[in-house]
Amino acid sequence: MMADTTITPKLVEEHGITEEEYRHIESVMGRTPNITELGIFSVMWSEHCSYKSSRVYLKNFPTTGSRVLQGPGENAGIIDIGDGIAVAFKMESHNHPSFIEPYQGAATGVGGILRDIFTMGARPIANMNSLRFGDPTHPRTRYLAKGVVAGIGGYGNTMGIPTVGGEVAFDPCYNGNILVNAFTLGVMDSSRIYLGKASGVGNPVIYVGSKTGRDGIHGATMASDVFGEGGEERRPTVQVGDPFTEKLLLEACLELMATDAIVGIQDMGAAGFTCSTFEMADRAGSGMVVDLDKVPKREEGMTPYEIMLSESQERMLIVARQGREDDVRRIFEKWDLDVAVVGQVTDDGRVRVMSEGRVVADIPVAPIVHEAPLYERPVAEPSWQREAQKLDIESVEIPADMNETFLKLMESPNLACKSWVWEQYDHMVMTNTVVTPGADAAVLRLKGTDKGIAVTTDCNSRYCYLDPYAGAALAVAEAARNLSCVGATPLAITDCLNFGNPEKPEIMWQFRQAVAGISEACRQFDTPVTGGNVSLYNETKSEAIYPTPTIGMVGLLDDVNKHATPWWKDEGDVILLLGASEPDLGGSEYLYAIHKRVAGRPPQVDFDREKAVQNAVRTCIRRGLLRSAHDVSEGGIAVALAECSLTRPSGMLAATVTLTDDVRPDVLLFGECGARIIVSTTPADAQAVIEIARELGAPAREIGRVGGRMLAVNNLISVAVAELHQRWSSAMPKLMGE
Amino acid sequence: MQAKVYVTLKKGVHDPQGEAVRHTLAAMGHKDVAGVRVGKYIEVALSDKTHEEAEATMKEICEKLLANTVIESYRYEIS
Amino acid sequence: MQAKVYVTLKKGVHDPQGEAVRHTLAAMGHKDVAGVRVGKYIEVALSDKTHEEAEATMKEICEKLLANTVIESYRYEIS
Amino acid sequence: MKFGIIVFPGSNCDHDCLHVVTKVMGQEGFFLWHKEKDLRGADCLILPGGFSYGDYLRSGAMAACSPIMDSVKSFAAGGGLVAGICNGFQILQEARLLPGALMRNQTLKFICKDIYMRVERTDTPFTGACRPGEILKVPIAHMDGNFFTDKKQIERLNEQRQILFRYCDEGGRVDADANPNGSMEAVAGLINEKGNVCGMMPHPERCSESLLRNRDGIKIFESIVNWAARKGA
Numbered sequence A: 001m002m003a004d005t006t007i008t009p010k011l012v013e014e015h016g017i018t019e020e021e022y023r024h025i026e027s028v029m030g031r032t033p034n035i036t037e038l039g040i041f042s043v044m045w046s047e048h049c050s051y052k053s054s055r056v057y058l059k060n061f062p063t064t065g066s067r068v069l070q071g072p073g074e075n076a077g078i079i080d081i082g083d084g085i086a087v088a089f090k091m092e093s094h095n096h097p098s099f100i101e102p103y104q105g106a107a108t109g110v111g112g113i114l115r116d117i118f119t120m121g122a123r124p125i126a127n128m129n130s131l132r133f134g135d136p137t138h139p140r141t142r143y144l145a146k147g148v149v150a151g152i153g154g155y156g157n158t159m160g161i162p163t164v165g166g167e168v169a170f171d172p173c174y175n176g177n178i179l180v181n182a183f184t185l186g187v188m189d190s191s192r193i194y195l196g197k198a199s200g201v202g203n204p205v206i207y208v209g210s211k212t213g214r215d216g217i218h219g220a221t222m223a224s225d226v227f228g229e230g231g232e233e234r235r236p237t238v239q240v241g242d243p244f245t246e247k248l249l250l251e252a253c254l255e256l257m258a259t260d261a262i263v264g265i266q267d268m269g270a271a272g273f274t275c276s277t278f279e280m281a282d283r284a285g286s287g288m289v290v291d292l293d294k295v296p297k298r299e300e301g302m303t304p305y306e307i308m309l310s311e312s313q314e315r316m317l318i319v320a321r322q323g324r325e326d327d328v329r330r331i332f333e334k335w336d337l338d339v340a341v342v343g344q345v346t347d348d349g350r351v352r353v354m355s356e357g358r359v360v361a362d363i364p365v366a367p368i369v370h371e372a373p374l375y376e377r378p379v380a381e382p383s384w385q386r387e388a389q390k391l392d393i394e395s396v397e398i399p400a401d402m403n404e405t406f407l408k409l410m411e412s413p414n415l416a417c418k419s420w421v422w423e424q425y426d427h428m429v430m431t432n433t434v435v436t437p438g439a440d441a442a443v444l445r446l447k448g449t450d451k452g453i454a455v456t457t458d459c460n461s462r463y464c465y466l467d468p469y470a471g472a473a474l475a476v477a478e479a480a481r482n483l484s485c486v487g488a489t490p491l492a493i494t495d496c497l498n499f500g501n502p503e504k505p506e507i508m509w510q511f512r513q514a515v516a517g518i519s520e521a522c523r524q525f526d527t528p529v530t531g532g533n534v535s536l537y538n539e540t541k542s543e544a545i546y547p548t549p550t551i552g553m554v555g556l557l558d559d560v561n562k563h564a565t566p567w568w569k570d571e572g573d574v575i576l577l578l579g580a581s582e583p584d585l586g587g588s589e590y591l592y593a594i595h596k597r598v599a600g601r602p603p604q605v606d607f608d609r610e611k612a613v614q615n616a617v618r619t620c621i622r623r624g625l626l627r628s629a630h631d632v633s634e635g636g637i638a639v640a641l642a643e644c645s646l647t648r649p650s651g652m653l654a655a656t657v658t659l660t661d662d663v664r665p666d667v668l669l670f671g672e673c674g675a676r677i678i679v680s681t682t683p684a685d686a687q688a689v690i691e692i693a694r695e696l697g698a699p700a701r702e703i704g705r706v707g708g709r710m711l712a713v714n715n716l717i718s719v720a721v722a723e724l725h726q727r728w729s730s731a732m733p734k735l736m737g738e
Numbered sequence B, C: 001m002q003a004k005v006y007v008t009l010k011k012g013v014h015d016p017q018g019e020a021v022r023h024t025l026a027a028m029g030h031k032d033v034a035g036v037r038v039g040k041y042i043e044v045a046l047s048d049k050t051h052e053e054a055e056a057t058m059k060e061i062c063e064k065l066l067a068n069t070v071i072e073s074y075r076y077e078i079s
Numbered sequence D: 001m002k003f004g005i006i007v008f009p010g011s012n013c014d015h016d017c018l019h020v021v022t023k024v025m026g027q028e029g030f031f032l033w034h035k036e037k038d039l040r041g042a043d044c045l046i047l048p049g050g051f052s053y054g055d056y057l058r059s060g061a062m063a064a065c066s067p068i069m070d071s072v073k074s075f076a077a078g079g080g081l082v083a084g085i086c087n088g089f090q091i092l093q094e095a096r097l098l099p100g101a102l103m104r105n106q107t108l109k110f111i112c113k114d115i116y117m118r119v120e121r122t123d124t125p126f127t128g129a130c131r132p133g134e135i136l137k138v139p140i141a142h143m144d145g146n147f148f149t150d151k152k153q154i155e156r157l158n159e160q161r162q163i164l165f166r167y168c169d170e171g172g173r174v175d176a177d178a179n180p181n182g183s184m185e186a187v188a189g190l191i192n193e194k195g196n197v198c199g200m201m202p203h204p205e206r207c208s209e210s211l212l213r214n215r216d217g218i219k220i221f222e223s224i225v226n227w228a229a230r231k232g233a
């Protein structure tokens, strides 16, 4: 793109800018923009950067709370966990790039979210990832799943940051649009938060990290485009991740942050140099002049357009105090990284971009950031919604052989053991991982304190498809329940809202419902939303994915020694069920995996009961009364009992359980509902647990005993744990062709 | 028959590995090394009978497995 | 000047990567692939002036860094 | 005693090792930057795990060319204790302080999980606190841990009793099922002929505290400290 390119309607359209948006650009500029400026507007006003379709709804999220030090709007949210310590965390999607090149797409997704965290001054200590792939038998699924998992591991492992949790699910709705959502949490001194602010006229603007190349140009607009049939051809823009350089960048940034040389800092993520210059100037109400000749470049002959839009990875922009340039230089050179003063902070409210002595772009900051288009797109409940919610349970045949049904369920792709995934991730480096993957949530100790942090990601998108409001609320409830099961108090969430094309009223309806569900649930659990990410246009050939609002939740343990794990500890321990049993088949994994049906209403959240049950389990864990705790989620109580038996690291232990509920056997075993937790205790403590639960308003009853080699439930199921283990643990490798 | 396959990153695709090697060489005093690109060299032993068969095999396995054509180019020689 | 370096595993050295590739190809139906060995192909841009200088540079950097001569052989071409 | 932990660009178990030697073992410990030459009076050098230089080219290859490695070689030649863990093991091999090579895992995948390893010798500075034949549960986390060397060399290693740890099952049996990465002779760790340089793929620093579920790894550090105490360090 050369500077003298004439702006034609076609060019405008190719930049994803509507006629009306273009007229607005002309009025902001007071003239016709040049090509570089058009490029800048196109990325700043892309869905990805401007949230133009989603903003009206996102503002309904509860975002404040006594612990919130930084809510949405910065690179990551921050919450206070006491004693001068804070944690920064966020989740981001890298869906489209991962579909095009799974290894690099997923790797750079991890790289991006890591930068979002350390740019705030936090040292990342944990990664998670929430993954959705198509039907396991779809020809591309294996290739994509293997590439994505290897890419996530490749980046996180090299960085030396443990990947401690996440989720993986398979469904045909993701055949043409996989989801790769990456989460990172970092720890910091609560009094040393760095923000992306370009304040102080005359302060130097410093570029650090990798050189700029022609990677990912148009990446930001790509993320906002529906895949056409030719989607796979848009390839040359693939970004290659360099975790080695990012590790150096991390260490150098933290070393610099320990001094007082920095005024503001921001990573160059989507829309690269453009986004960081404009956003930093905007947050400080300042301006900036930058000289592209000074930008370290990897390739010859890059145009201003390319430099401004490049999405080369592993780069950051720093505004330092005047006179401290050499301190910055010294540290980055120590770590063998490029460092260059590329500009200065001004007070004229404009970003001026120079190249070869000429002004190549000159744009007022406030309008491009704040007057980005905002759409209140039409909303309509899908015509099929009510129909999909109908489920005549009589039409679901009760299987004759419950043992075999149970085994089939255990080896179904969504319930099978995911160690194939997490064993490719270093989940122990940093030596903080107290509860490793395979439990309800991961627990990390914070060295030098008694505290622990627990993290989980959750979303059942089939629920969300059947009822986006209830499904989204359930995702929050399940996340909170998972944290409670390890003994942590839920504190706050981040989210990644993955949806289809927002220009379709049904998709916008799903979006609105899901946001409302999350908002209500977050109010109920007192877990404010501190940040997140919206990924729209997840559709191929106009087939949208199921609405998938992934929740990443963070919780706190005051004493990390008092935590729980899901597996049975000893022969003879008493098994209790907290919560009442009102299971149903609507949207259940059993209905899908065994009967190949997606129908019914998902469970509706009973907030009071959820809170009571979660409070009870946390209280008992803190008092040291529990040997194990595990929530009942997909697959119902039978699957949860199996997981308690199978996840035990040193030899399996089975259980004998009697359930007395008066429902049909498949509903009893595999039906799903919220607010249920299976715990085990010594016989001596069982009564105390029941009493505490009742006091806190949570139903509790004894359902069985730990022990033996056979998992038995009523006279319905009796399976050797060894066989169960064999089917459950070999399923994933088999799916992956190993 | 034998085929030799050369897989290289496409022009313009970032090669962090090559960059790191160049950097290390410079630190070791080799300022004369101006650039390094690291690719793969794969030897394939074929039981195909004719050159045409071998050609067809190689084309297919390069596209499908040996090279990641999103970011890499390849060429091969059959002998 | 430019040098092309070919690094291959020495004969007899176990090549897990080559083995795995052969295995995958067999699973994909390529029974005609009898063996695969995966090595490296490295392009080095040199600012050396003479062929002799380039020769010396290449010999040294191959021995010291580009190949692990315990398990690998190398050869290079300068052009 | 004083532990010097070498930090290469991309090392990432440096802090973990420092934590164990100082906070758990109560010894003195410090980082040595790879561009330095002075070992600052360390009694034992640890080359920690991680991805020095991103594992680019070959794991450990570029780190083996770092300035500090000349000092490490002289230190080892003088009988100083050197322990390489995971990437540190790879670096020691690339620097020719230990024999053989660590190739890509048989599965071609990164593997992070607990494994068992059998202690083959207890008359070394690194294993003195173990019982002969003791089975330790220690995590591995690597992509390239598949030990390979030629026939002659492996015979020699056996003769000289240089195989320090072998992968095994919970009961101590060494077989293919218990070998996570395809290592020749199930090698999980080696010691040099002189007995002062050791390399191992498993990470003892990750299992040295009960909060992390397992304290088997502390025996390695205890062995080193006991040995040094006997030598009067």
Ligand SMILES: Nc1ncnc2c1ncn2[C@@H]1O[C@H](COP(=O)(O)OP(=O)(O)O)[C@@H](O)[C@H]1O
Pocket: A128, A129, A130, A131, A163, A164, A165, A166, A167, A168, A418, A421, A422, A425, A436, A437, A438, A439, A440, A441, A442, A457, A458, A482, A633, A634
């Ligand atoms: N992509 C992944 N990365 C890391 N860990 C994962 C991943 N997928 C699943 N896990 C782990 O597997 C375990 C089971 O996951 P899941 O069935 O989703 O748990 P839950 O139903 O309690 O939310 C959890 O410990 C989770 O962290």
Ligand SMILES: [Mg+2]
Pocket: A439, A440, A482, A630, A631, A632, A633
């Ligand atoms: Mg759970």
